[in-house]
Amino acid sequence: MSAYVNGKQYLQVTTLRMTPQLKILLTIIRDKNTKRNDFIFYADRINRLLVEEGLNFLPVREKKIETRTGAQYVGAEFVGKICAVPIMRAGLSMESSIREVAKRIRIGHILIQRNEETAEAMFFKEWLPDDIHERFVFILDPMLATGGSANVTIRRLKERGVKEEKIIYINLVAAPEGIEAVLSVFPGIRIITAEIDEGLNDRAYIIPGLGDFGDMYFGTE
Ligand code: PRP
Numbered sequence: 001m002s003a004y005v006n007g008k009q010y011l012q013v014t015t016l017r018m019t020p021q022l023k024i025l026l027t028i029i030r031d032k033n034t035k036r037n038d039f040i041f042y043a044d045r046i047n048r049l050l051v052e053e054g055l056n057f058l059p060v061r062e063k064k065i066e067t068r069t070g071a072q073y074v075g076a077e078f079v080g081k082i083c084a085v086p087i088m089r090a091g092l093s094m095e096s097s098i099r100e101v102a103k104r105i106r107i108g109h110i111l112i113q114r115n116e117e118t119a120e121a122m123f124f125k126e127w128l129p130d131d132i133h134e135r136f137v138f139i140l141d142p143m144l145a146t147g148g149s150a151n152v153t154i155r156r157l158k159e160r161g162v163k164e165e166k167i168i169y170i171n172l173v174a175a176p177e178g179i180e181a182v183l184s185v186f187p188g189i190r191i192i193t194a195e196i197d198e199g200l201n202d203r204a205y206i207i208p209g210l211g212d213f214g215d216m217y218f219g220t221e
């Protein structure tokens, strides 16, 4: 489903279908009374839905096979290779979900941290496969706030030759400011998110949001 952000329709933003079940999962991970084990369990459930949705945007081609009855079946197969790039640290929480659905995937990593005072995204290090420009790239990051971390990541991928059309940014909770900041610079990428929130507070945290995802998932302060 495409999304409306501040009254404008973005065809390249897909939100998950808001079923009662997804609403329950989002309520649990947003609730300040939720314990860490439950937070991890239910965030992982949403992550699985997100990566499955991401796979729906990969190209496929027709594949004819013979079934065990000897009959022909006209089916399909994926075309192309994938690389997932979790933005460390919080994006690491999504790595196991994509490994569960994509067997031959490569995993790159990019270490970016927001400055705690200014919320500016600071790049530290990256580890990316040499053939990343030949792959579809799934950027993994549960929080899209100002869009700074996403934009640094996409810029570095483009420097390695990855086309915007081959980038799918997989995200759990997005602020409208972040979506607009990313798509105004990189209109060719796709964003898949579970829910779009109201906005940012004066510390650039997503509202209503869920607080600091990385601290909750990994048990740090
Ligand atoms: C968080 C989050 C995103 C980023 C989003 O990371 O995981 O990467 O902030 O904010 P932005 O859209 O304003 O850039 P943070 O730098 O706090 O580190 P963490 O993953 O270690 O929590």
Ligand code: URA
Binding pocket: 090, 143, 145, 204, 205, 206, 207, 209, 210, 211, 212, 213, 214
């Ligand atoms: N990072 C988080 O973990 N949460 C936010 O709301 C914003 C950035």
